[in-house]
Amino acid sequence: MNGKEAEDYIIRTEEPFRMELLDLVGGAVFDLDGTLVDSMPFHIAAWQETLREYDLAVSPEWLMNHGGIPSYVIAEMLTAERSSPAGETVFPNPRELARIKTANYRRRIHEIRVFPEMLAVLGYLKDRGVPIAVGTGTQRENAETIISETVLCDYICTVVSEADIRKPKPDPETFLMAAERIGVPPESCAVFEDSPTGIAAALKGNFRTVQVVAGLPRAVINFRQPGNLGGISQSVGVL
Structure with a gap:
């Protein structure tokens, strides 16, 4: 699947990201490049x-x-x-x-640095005991270097890299393996992604998905829930 096909696959939403929506998830998987770090x-x-x-x-x-x-x-x-x-x-x-x-x-x-806004998201999840993984298409050595040399090492439980999987994004294998490692089913797990290819992979894997743009969590996709909990809107709308 090329970038345009991945873009077409994405279910668009006007529902903006709000931190309290993360109270609905039991685990989180973050892409690395362009999502957590400005690489x-x-x-x-x-x-x-x-x-x-x-x-x-x-x-x-x-x-x-x-x-x-x-x-x-x-x-x-x-x-x-x-x-x-x-x-x-x-x-x-x-x-x-x-x-x-x-x-x-x-x-x-x-020289690579973590996006400040994403640190707030990581802190919110960590304070609630939500396990956090990285699911990336980058090489393991690169991912581990970035994580070990930044504050990310205080938040990440496990890393799934290109060396661990057979089918790269837009196949959901990367995220499915990461969710399995932290012991959370996909439907209860949020994936944070910046690329059309990665978002397509998350949606194919039935993950709740957060679209990240320039280091900012911007919109949520597939954040369904049975009712209105604490004022959180019921469902993500579709364009």
Whole structure:
């Protein structure tokens, strides 16, 4: 599924995020890049630096739309879509291309910071004893480096990375595995995501979903409940 197809899959809602909606969940799974941490500019810069060697420019919008997808899968997409006039690929093999991009990314990984607004969400969940996992398409080493070197280490119980799964987002396997590890069924678990691909994965897995935009939780999707609890609205509307 490409970014446009993932975007079309999403059930849109006008229901804004409110912190008290999290009282409805028993667990939470957070995407990492672009959701918890402001790392997408670093990924974009690393891809652009890598591809510049091959005289190719890829727009930031294209890369943002493919957020949450492992680097080797993006490399496969790039190598499949572009070839020389003679029909030969203009890139090294996808794994090598992803390796070069990752090396460029890791040079600046220590500069990555957590979105302040997401820390408030993490604190709200932790104060209520809600277990928290990360479900990311990034490499485990990168995810663990970011978590260990930031305050995220005080909140995260477990990490599911691209090394743990067979089917990346928009397949829900990443989030389903994370929910299983924290012992919470999908329908009782909230997924926080910024990318269309990741939101599609969460909805396919029957998770309550929070759309994050520029580090801000903006809207809720699939936050159904049987009645009105404490003034919280019943159901997410659909556009």
